[in-house]
């Protein structure tokens with residue numbers, strides 16, 4: 001069987017609910033072994049996308065190919081090869097952690113022994129082996145999340161859909177999970193679709209990100225591509241020992257390559273066309289009698305990017321500045 | 323999505339999980355043991371003991387029934403008539419009502435319980451097909467209700483024969499009618515109840531709602547069973563068997579429709 005190079009390919013995927021359009025003509029692709037971050041505020045359509053791609057919901061329009069199959073017509077085959085961590089852990093409180101895993105293992109066609117063995121290993125890996133035989137009822141959010149993550153990995157799926165995998169986890173557990181997701185992709189060649197609100201983990205893990213807003217895809221690509229898309233300008237933070245004076249700002253503003261200058265507590269934030277324009281700015285400051293202690297080029301971080309995309313999506317003007 | 327065979331591993335996994343959960347829940351197990359013991363063993367036993375009082379006049383009661391039906395009673399020696407009427411015929415409805423109740427209680431939980439416990443979405447993301455999930459949930463209600471009916475009847479036979487011994491001097495149960503009723507009609511009636519309750523359970527959002535709505539729908543069946551079962555038994559094995567066939571046909575129709583009504587998409591759209 002010739003394995004397609006892409007794990008997911010979707011084109012114009014659309015789904016409405018009586019209350020409105022949850023996902024509007026989503027077109028994107030996910031390569032094998034890639035971590036794709038699906039970002040967006042509450043109600044953006046991330047969970048809906050996951051459900052559509054795993055054949056749980058039927059699209060109104062559009063097509064999707066997941067692991068070479070149509071998730072709607074070949075749902076069982078797709079779901080055999082995918083693992084899902086849903087937003088709320090969805091564990092059965094009447095059972096122990098290991099029993100929850102055993103049920104899913106059996107349903108996936110494993111024998112009882114095999115399911116328990118795999119489950120035990122994974123619980124150990126997530127630091128839950130001492131609670132394996134305790135009923136889930138009294139578990140904390142983070143403990144539930146770990147059990148649910150173990151459940152998603154039970155059958156060693158090729159493609160993982162993780163819906164907010166670190167929400168509710170403490171910093172140490174968050175770091176562990178982020179590392180784990182990273183190693184699944186980089187060491188084990190697994191493909192991961194990661195829905196998240198946390199830009200930090202998206203930045204660490206994802207090779208590409210897709211930003212959804214009210215069901216519409218507003219940006220899709222590597223962070224660098226998105227930055228290039230959004231920021232034509234180059235930003236520099238000037239440390240002048242004190243906030244820049246009005247006359248200095250006016251003078252900087254008059255320079256040809258400067259697109260804008262704003263005071264900060266210790267100097268100014270200046271937007272330039274390119275890096276080569278920095279010396280002229282420094283010279284202008286010195287000529288105006290200001291002392292320049294430091295000049296730091298400032299790359300937009302993921303957060304800037306995200307808010308810029310969101311602002312653009314929301315229709316407010318986002319003419320480049322974070 | 324209807325082609326193909328059932329996925330037995332998936333069905334067994336769901337059955338195993340749900341039956342284990344039922345077994346662990348005192349709130350379900352206790353009523354499931356106590357109610358059948360009261361209705362199928364203690365009540366018949368005490369009624370049977372009372373029926374040994376030969377001063378009770380049963381002719382008035384028998385005269386209420388169509389004369390053609392009373393033959394199985396009136397054809398017996400006078401001192402056997404009362405106990406055979408009571409233990410052989412009057413208690414029969416209980417053996418339809420109890421499995422109906424057990425299946426209704428369990429099936430109300432089938433999908434509503436998954437919603438209430440927030441485990442439904444996980445279930446939908448697993449590979450089991452829609453139809454396998456429906457069949458599994460059907461069996462989760464069916465097996466315990468049939469088990470209760472059959473075990474309850476075995477106990478009942480022992481108790482009833484003991485109670486009747488001073489009058490009959492021989493075991494008189496089970497009879498052919500009873501065999502048809504217990505082996506054929508009772509499971510069919512339970513399956514009808516399941517066809518209704520699983521359907522209800524798909525629609526509502528928690529178990530309590532399922533019980534309320536389901537109770538209203540199942541109640542007419544209970545009344546029907548109470549009113550008609552004794553007459554049916556008196557009419558003989560043939561009519562009893564035919565009524566069983568009708569109940570199975572109804573159950574099949576309800577459950578085929580129920581299985582069609584249950585789709586992932588429909589469930590997920592209400593998550």
Ligand SMILES: Nc1ncnc2c1ncn2[C@@H]1O[C@H](COP(=O)(O)OP(=O)(O)OP(=O)(O)O)[C@@H](O)[C@H]1O
Nearest residue numbers: 017022041042043044045046047048590591592593
């Ligand atoms: N089953 C449903 N029935 C009705 N509306 C729905 C359903 N599922 C999603 N929606 C609507 O579709 C939109 C997208 O929802 P979705 O759950 O996909 O968002 P999300 O990006 O996962 O949000 P969050 O970050 O809050 O989890 C929302 O407006 C939501 O109200």
Ligand SMILES: [Mg+2]
Nearest residue numbers: 046047087163
């Ligand atoms: Mg969501």
